[in-house]
Structures are given as C-alpha cells and as structure tokens.
Amino acid sequence: MDPPIYYSKAEYIETDTGNKVSRRATIAGPQNIILGGKTIISNGAIIRGDLRRTGAGHAVVISLGRYCVVGEGCVMRPPYKTYRGNFNYYPMKIGDHVHIGANTVVEAATIGSHVEIGKNCVIGKFTIIKDCARVADGTIVPPNTVIPALALFAGSPGRFVEDLPESTQEIVEAQTKRYYTRFQPAP
Amino acid sequence: MAPIRDKYTIHSKAVVCQDVELKGDITIGSGSIVHPKATIFAIAGPIVIGSGCIIEEGAIIVNRRKEVMRIGDDNLFEIGCRVESPTVGDFNTISTRARVHHTVRIGSYCVVGAGCLVVPTDDEFLDDYTVIYGPAAERRTWSGRGKVQEADLRRKHAEYLREMLPKFNRLRRGEGS
Numbered sequence: 001m002d003p004p005i006y007y008s009k010a011e012y013i014e015t016d017t018g019n020k021v022s023r024r025a026t027i028a029g030p031q032n033i034i035l036g037g038k039t040i041i042s043n044g045a046i047i048r049g050d051l052r053r054t055g056a057g058h059a060v061v062i063s064l065g066r067y068c069v070v071g072e073g074c075v076m077r078p079p080y081k082t083y084r085g086n087f088n089y090y091p092m093k094i095g096d097h098v099h100i101g102a103n104t105v106v107e108a109a110t111i112g113s114h115v116e117i118g119k120n121c122v123i124g125k126f127t128i129i130k131d132c133a134r135v136a137d138g139t140i141v142p143p144n145t146v147i148p149a150l151a152l153f154a155g156s157p158g159r160f161v162e163d164l165p166e167s168t169q170e171i172v173e174a175q176t177k178r179y180y181t182r183f184q185p186a187p
Numbered sequence: 188m189a190p191i192r193d194k195y196t197i198h199s200k201a202v203v204c205q206d207v208e209l210k211g212d213i214t215i216g217s218g219s220i221v222h223p224k225a226t227i228f229a230i231a232g233p234i235v236i237g238s239g240c241i242i243e244e245g246a247i248i249v250n251r252r253k254e255v256m257r258i259g260d261d262n263l264f265e266i267g268c269r270v271e272s273p274t275v276g277d278f279n280t281i282s283t284r285a286r287v288h289h290t291v292r293i294g295s296y297c298v299v300g301a302g303c304l305v306v307p308t309d310d311e312f313l314d315d316y317t318v319i320y321g322p323a324a325e326r327r328t329w330s331g332r333g334k335v336q337e338a339d340l341r342r343k344h345a346e347y348l349r350e351m352l353p354k355f356n357r358l359r360r361g362e363g364s
Contacts, residue, residue, distance in 0.1 A: 050355030
C-alpha cells in the first residue's frame with residue numbers, strides 16, 4: 001500500500017462530485033470550465049476559462065474528465081487561431097484519467113483518456129493527443145502535432161520514441177485511481 | 188540599495204489585470220494587454236512598454252540595468268517566458284518558457300522558440316527577422332513570408348483580448364485614473 005499524500009484541509013475545496021481544487025490555483029472564468037469529478041487541481045495551477053469562443057450563450061472552454069490531475073504550476077489555456085478572418089479561441093477537451101505533471105503548459109485542442117504528461121512540458125497549440133499516450137518530462141511538443149495512441153513522445157521537438165504496451169490503459173487507470181485515494185486531507 | 192519607488196503609468200486603453208505583479212517605474216502603452224499572474228519588475232531602471240503588446244500569464248519582464256528598458260509595439264510574450272533584454276523592437280514573439288538574458292538586445296520581427304535559452308556572456312544584438320529555435324537555440328533568418336498575416340493575427344488577438352479580458356478579470360488602473 002502506498003502512503004497517503006496529505007494536504008491541508010484549508011487549502012483545498014472539495015466539491016460534491018469529489019473534485020479537489022486548490023485555493024491557490026488561479027481559475028479564470030470558472031463558469032466555462034467543466035470538471036468531471038474526482039479531479040485534482042493543485043497549487044499554483046492556472047486554468048483559463050475566460051478565453052472563450054465569441055458568440056452568444058454558454059460556451060464550454062475547458063472540460064476535464066474524471067480522475068484527472070493538474071499538477072502544481074500548470075498552465076491550461078485554450079488554443080487560438082484565425083479562421084476565415086475571425087480570431088477565436090477554441091475549446092480544449094480532456095478525457096478521463098489524465099495526469100499532467102508540474103509546471104507544464106498545455107494549449108492542446110484534445111487530449112484523450114489515460115494520457116500521462118510529464119513535468120515541465122510545453123504542449124503546443126492545437127495538439128491532439130490520442131488515448132493512452134505518454135509524454136515524457138521536459139518534452140516540447142510543437143503546435144498542431146498529433147500524438148497517436150499508445151505512443152511515448154520525448155525530446156525537443158517531441159518525437160516518437162516507442163510504443164507502449166497494450167496494458168497501458170489498465171495500468172494508468174489503476175494509477176490515477178490510486179493517486180486519488182492517496183490524496184487525503186491531513187488528519 | 189535604495190528602495191524601489193513604484194510608479195505605474197498605464198494608458199487608459201491598456202488592459203492590465205489585477206493579479207499582476209508590478210514593481211518599480213513602469214509605463215504601459217495604449218492597447219497593451221497584461222494577463223493575470225504576469226510579472227513586470229523594474230529593479231534598477233524604468234520599463235517602458237509600447238502599444239499593442241500581449242504579455243501572457245507567468246511571463247516575467249525584468250530590468251536590472253540603470254537605463255530605461257524599452258519594449259516596442261505589438262510584441263507577444265507567451266506563457267512563462269523571461270525577458271531581461273534592455274531593448275526589444277516591434278512584432279517579436281518570445282515563445283512559451285523561453286529565456287532571454289540582459290546581454291541581448293532584440294531587433295524587430297524576431298522569434299524566440301519555445302523553451303529556448305538565449306544567454307550569451309557578451310553583449311549581442313539580435314538582427315531583425317532572427318528566429319531562434321530548438322533545444323540548442325540554433326538561429327536562422329526569417330524570409331518575412333507571411334508577415335502581413337502574422338501581424339494581422341497579432342492585431343486581432345489583441346483586439347479580442349481587449350474585449351474579453353475585462354469581462355472576466357478585474358483590471359488595474361494607472362494612478363490618477
């Protein structure tokens with residue numbers, strides 16, 4: 001059994017669905033952010049829900065699935081481009097069981113489920129990361145990259161290194177669930 | 188060292204979020220945008236930022252020298268970059284996590300790629316259209332193709348942010364306004 005990771009109760013807000021959000025995280029435009037449940041947002045993370053698509057009504061800017069972890073000092077902001085002469089930010093979608101390491105900057109368009117992203121990475125604009133992929137620590141993924149399923153990417157610029165075993169999905173799922181149960185308030 | 192005197196001059200058309208760390212003598216020109224969590228430190232001399240610049244979250248701009256640090260117009264400082272150069276021209280892009288030391292002066296239309304370190308020991312001037320890229324900070328010269336499109340994107344980006352940021356973030360105002 002792994003030892004629990006303790007946090008001080010005053011520092012995190014826990015929602016009904018089990019999301020744990022640090023009070024020291026910067027969350028802009030929270031009405032445009034969806035957390036799937038049992039997601040942890042660590043200290044110093046910056047999530048930009050204010051950079052929304054123009055147009056009337058409610059717009060989802062960033063959606064995170066279940067059992068995700070956004071590491072310390074991470075920056076998550078939606079990507080932008082001009083399309084047919086109009087400037088816009090585009091929504092960012094992240095699947096379930098996604099771990100994002102500390103101090104990583106994410107401007108991806110889509111991240112699948114069971115994805116592990118290391119620390120100090122830069123994920124360029126409009127990157128698409130498919131299911132069960134892994135990005136090693138310190139990788140710089142250039143804009144518009146597509147990372148295929150079950151691939152390990154590393155380096156600067158991020159390149160394909162090797163295929164991951166087919167059991168990755170189960171392993172990552174178990175890992176993220178274990179991390180969530182280990183993440184407890186200090187007694 | 189004498190204590191740093193704070194003096195902010197923020198143009199009425201500039202958008203500077205509340206959650207920004209400013210210190211020292213700072214002038215921010217019209218239409219410039221400073222995202223939350225950015226840091227601008229005028230330790231020794233003042234910092235003058237031109238118009239239409241975008242400074243994203245976690246960017247750090249520091250002036251360690253006595254002379255005025257001049258930043259031109261329409262520059263983009265992306266997430267978590269650190270710039271200490273005494274002069275910066277116009278239309279430069281300093282990408283995510285790049286670092287530029289105080290020995291480097293930047294011309295115009297330069298691009299410093301993501302995660303690049305530009306830390307020469309001797310003073311250096313980056314000519315116009317220099318592109319620095321890759322893990323070893325290699326250099327090339329940009330032909331200038333797509334310059335109009337790039338400028339257009341930058342302008343629209345700033346325009347969008349000027350409209351959207353005040354809706355979700357509290358703004359900081361200069362003294363006297």
